[in-house]
Amino acid sequence: MKKNKFLIIIPLLVIIFSFFITGIKNSDIVENMEIVAGLGSDVEYKTPGSVSYSIPLSTYIFRGISGDDENVKVSSTVRKGVGKTLGQTRENRQSKADKKTILGFEKVYIVSESSAAYGLEPIVDILFKNPQLNDTGYFAICRGKAEDMLSHKVEGYPSSSDFIEGLLKNEFNYSFFPKNIKITDLYTSLYVEGTNPVVPYIETNGDNIEVSGMALFKNGKMVAKSNFDDSKWLNLMRDNKVCGIVSLQKDSRNYADLYANSFRKVNVDKIHGKLHFTINLKLKGSVITNTYFKDISKNESAKRAFEEKIGEKVHRNCCSVINKMKTEYKTDCLGLGKYAAAKYGRWSNVDWDKEVLDSSIDVNVKVSIENWGRGSFEKNSREQ
């Protein structure tokens, strides 16, 4: 009886196993695959209306040093595919590559400025549709071609993508840079009512790659780029809980720096049928250096004067950025529209971009110093 059971079960198992194992698509050995470290997007204008797409992929190459398989050297190369549609670029790329590329480990997505100006829709659509993609990769716009950015050699790194990932990951420590700059955060802000994506802008400077500002979008198209200093204040107003340095300077010897954490609150109401926004900023921070003001750690009124001066400076800069937004960028890059949409109702066919640009925006800044460090080398007041 027991023997019979085995006689049935074993062939049954073989049949079941072969049923599932046969005809498996896309299964390949590791040696035949290429891991993608970074993905880029370029466009080339053929005629003013039509473009050809080019998608460079930065892929790793693992090669044993002088035939030794244990000491593997990792380097990278860029494989480019071009085509009239984004799908065709895959065909074109495969016709030049010796291996199959697998997605899912991308560290960065780099879109060139011209591609972003043409519109993010095509590239984001193909990225969003693909379920294998890594959603926690960083997203950035670059000057020039994405291909050049990806093939740029950075010393000590197998590929520039690894460097750019670290660059974007740690930028939030200073200059009020936002923390959420992954591709998921682009999904949550692109074509979303009352907000426009603001994306880090990187460029090469000599041998270095650096963040040089923010790319500003309107209706999914890049319309402007803010420089590094403006981006600082723009990000401060756009995001909650960011940190950066505010400095007051008299000359190159006398200055004071405050490392501040920000808290932001936005209120919106309507005055005479027009929107009115109030951005309340609260900066809390520590004085990291001060060779400018006397006695601010001892004297209450001096401290208050210092705080007021910092606040004034932040206010002045913020107002100039708001002015620039209204006259130069002409897009709601602060994402104020979403506050209005959250108060006055969604999906009601209101052009929040226009409403925000027509609105009046107030900025209130409050600064408080929490920490003075362990001491001070400022000159004593008795020397005066």
Place this chain on the structure above:
Amino acid sequence: MQNSSESKITSYQLLCILTGTAIGIGLMDLPNQVTEIAKQNGWVSVIIGGIYPLYIVYIADILQNKFPDENILQLSRKFLGKVFGNLLNLLFMFNFILYTTTVASGLTILLSTFIMYFMSPIKLLVFIVSLGAISSYSGLRPLANINELIFVFTIVVALIPLVALGRGKLLNVLPLFDSSVESLFKASVESCFSYGGIEIIFLFYPLVSDREKFKSYMLKGVLFLIILYSSLTFLTIYYCGIDLIKKSFWSILIATKSIEIPIINNFRFIFMFLWSIVNFKTISNSYFASVFILKDMFKKLSIKKLSVILFPFIVLMSSNYINEEARRTFLKFIVPKYTLFNIVFLTVICLIGLLKKDGLNEEK
């Protein structure tokens, strides 16, 4: 085999079966369905939709008090005559066939989209349905044990999207209650498919060993469902906003995909693994319920035989809507009608039961 059908289960196990049958693939696109109509207040609609399961439990409690030893199938035959009663039972059975096939095909689509793209969907479907058939083959007691175990899994899976709490914006769920009451109720009808499946308690309440706890456990189960569904919907809206929900087919997945864990490069596989376990149990439960009703009609055949016989039919039916578009159109068409049928059928049985004074004593 007779033992397995006669064996008793506890109220807690029935709670697990109740939640286990309801929580399925429908949850994945629940935010899509409700936000389409009720916008950012979709989660309120999900709570309102909870009236349906509460009502079902209320009826079940009445019937259980009055006729503790007869399930809905026997009652419908008793009240409505053998032919008409059996016909309605058959219709009631198609409820569970519907759940089995749509969840199986839905899970197949989900898995073949996200992780099992190397396998042909139909093979995956055969495998998924066969798991349902095997657990149904083994009878009620093992099924109850499976449900008890996976209930814990479900809680773990439900906790994962909580990470979105730290990343979302309260702004996304504002303004509160600006949608009209009408649209809120309209959207709550859409959430019925995700609550569907709890009708299974009408089949098993005579088998519960601790009857005095039945009502409280069932209410707890339904409450768990309502809280789980509404909080997940709320979290999804809170994290993505209604504009992104519209763009994604399985919006709940967006929040979970953004999770970053050191070492693990892609959290998707872990979540999908847990999620398919949760769904296998849903399929098993509905499969067993269908077999259970068939067994009630064809007394000669055993549950084991029926489980095997039903297998090719289920595979065939599921493969009909193995693309998402066809599946959703079909569901949109059939679910409101079936929900209405369930309400009418169960209410009628309950009313007749109430009108028959002292149904218990009459029998004796």
